[in-house]
Amino acid sequence: MLKHRNIIVLCLLLLVLLFALNAKWWAFLFILMVFVGVTSWGSFDLRLSYFLTAHCNNPKEKEDKIAITFDDGPHEMTEKVLDLLQNYNAKATFFCIGTQIEKHPDIMNRMMSEGHILGNHTYFHSKSFGFFSAEKVKEEILKNDSLLFQFTNKKIKFFRPPFGVTNPNVARAVSETKHTVIGWNIRSLDTVIDDENKIFERIKSKIEPGGIILLHDTSLKTVNVLEQLLLLLQSEKYDIVTIDKLLNLPAYED
Ligand SMILES: [Zn+2]
Structure with a gap:
């Protein structure tokens, strides 16, 4: 769960930063896509221990x-x-x-x-x-x-x-x-x-x-x-x- 939590925090921080920088819409979309990509990868690869510790x-x-x-x-x-x-x-x-x-x-x-x-x-x-x-x-x-x-x-x-x-x-x-x-x-x-x-x-x-x-x-x-x-x-x-x-x-x- 720890890695997943870190990714959420990181993505939220990036979104706030983009907002503060008045970034273009596609920059927000990019962060969102990265988040979806990383989360799906974490769901299917136990070796990442993304949501829980797997041996x-x-x-x-x-x-x-x-x-x-x-x-x-x-x-x-x-x-x-x-x-x-x-x-x-x-x-x-x-x-x-x-x-x-x-x-x-x-x-x-x-x-x-x-x-x-x-x-x-x-x-x-x-x-x-x-x-x-x-x-x-x-x-x-x-x-x-x-x-x-x-x-x-x-x-x-x-x-x-x-x-x-x-x-x-x-x-x-x-x-x-x-x-x-x-x-x-x-x-x-x-x-x-x-x-x-x-x-x-x-x-x-x-x-x-x-x-x-x-x-x-x-x-x-x-x-x-x-x-x-x-x-x-x-x-x-x-x-x-x-x-x-x-x-x-x-x-x-x-
Ligand atoms: Zn099976």
Whole structure:
């Protein structure tokens, strides 16, 4: 919220200055456009921590440790993801959607029993999430928390907003629910790009210690990419850890 507040103050000061200088109308329009541009950029790039603090990697990590995160499950494909993770002795963090959790409780139990970590990705994952009131965002988070609780028996701490969208309402809701917001710094674009090799090459070029990879456990394409990725990380002696271990932050609270 701090950066957003600073930008508001800065733009207001500039507007007052322009007014005092009797500036032309287009100068005011220019400031307004810059404000809209910066705010929209801040809404869609969690790495800027524009409205709230989001953890997108561990910049201090010097050892070859990396985290793989999966959004939007559990899904029929998650079983294949879990098989692969087991084969490569890798632990992952799953940001689950409430409506999907209700469909696949067995997969949730398997994730827990195999040592993976669960995070909150809202109950509905609504396309209108960015337009929700703070109250509605809070409701979405808390409803999913209580579903997740059935599997963890502990309060979930990690939250990832749908589409990585943040705004003042999301910031207010998260500060009230006291979740830790988790982003990513290695975006696979696995829901956008069709070519598996392109997705893999994209991830490969960004791999670094302390990185957080974003994948979706919702397609066979991602399962295939994951297999290549696990092979690569194994050959490069990377330790694939859960978010709590990468960031030294608690995943759950008693
Ligand atoms: Zn999502």
